[in-house]
Amino acid sequence: MTTRRQLLAALPLLVIARPAAATPDEMAATIATYTKNAKPANARVHIDIAKLIDNGNAVPITVRVDSPMTEQDHVTDIAIFNEKNPLPDVARFQLTPLSGKAEISTRIRLATSQKLTAVARTSDGQWWQQTVDVIVTLAACVEGEGI
Numbered sequence: 001m002t003t004r005r006q007l008l009a010a011l012p013l014l015v016i017a018r019p020a021a022a023t024p025d026e027m028a029a030t031i032a033t034y035t036k037n038a039k040p041a042n043a044r045v046h047i048d049i050a051k052l053i054d055n056g057n058a059v060p061i062t063v064r065v066d067s068p069m070t071e072q073d074h075v076t077d078i079a080i081f082n083e084k085n086p087l088p089d090v091a092r093f094q095l096t097p098l099s100g101k102a103e104i105s106t107r108i109r110l111a112t113s114q115k116l117t118a119v120a121r122t123s124d125g126q127w128w129q130q131t132v133d134v135i136v137t138l139a140a141c142v143e144g145e146g147i
Contacts, residue, residue, distance in 0.1 A: 021086060021112070022084060022086065022087065023083065024083045024115070026088050027081050027082065027083040027088040027115075027117070030088045031117060031129075034089070034092075034119065035127050038127045039127070040119050040120075040127035040128055041127065041129070042128075042129060042130065042131075043128055044065055044066040044067070044120065044128040045064075045065050045119070045120050045128045045129055046064045046065070046066075046130060047061065047062075047063055047118050047132045048061065048064070049061045049062075049116065049134060050134070051132070051133070051134060051135065052134075052135050052137070053110060053134055053137065054137055054138060055137075056109055056110035056111065056112070056136040056139050058107045058109070059107060059108050059109070059110050059134075059136075060105070060107050061080065061105070061106060061107070061108055061116075062103065062105040063078050063080065063103065063120075064103045065102035065103070065120040065128065067102040067122065069095075069099060069100060069101055069102055070097060071097050073122065073123060074096065074099075074123045075095050075102035075120050076094065076096075076121050076122065076123050077092065077093065077121040078092075078095065078102070078104050078118060078119070078120045079092045079093070079118070079120075080092075080108065080117070080118050081117045082108075082110065082114055082115065082116045083115050084111050085110065086111070090116075091106060102120065110134065110139070111136075111139050112136050112139045113133075113134060113135045113136050114133075114134065114136070115131055115132070115133055115134075116131065116132050116134060117129055117130070118130055
């Protein structure tokens with residue numbers, strides 16, 4: 001049985017072992033893995049997010065993709081990536097023509113000011129993306145920093 005004294009002695013190790021933020025290179029590598037090394041074109045994807053974010057704990061984001069969403073031509077996947085959170089792969093969504101429109105909305109946590117990229121895949125295998133910069137004044141995901 002672990003005593004309170006042993007637990008307190010191990011506490012500094014827990015603080016040192018917390019995950020570091022991802023880097024822009026890690027985000028690019030994660031996107032390349034997701035797209036199987038295809039280069040997404042910078043078109044058709046629209047990210048709706050505030051450019052100045054007061055609090056990074058629950059940031060609303062909407063991603064829309066220009067698509068007719070027919071059986072022959074529709075968006076099959078949308079993913080969101082960021083460069084400075086502990087994990088750059090934020091969220092992934094699967095769509096079908098029954099989704100009605102190529103749009104997702106959610107809330108995400110942001111550690112600090114950074115770039116966000118949304119990537120979409122269409123039923124014919126094309127990849128599309130948009131990247132935006134956001135400024136976060138009060139960070140989420142980072143314990144003990146800036147507080």
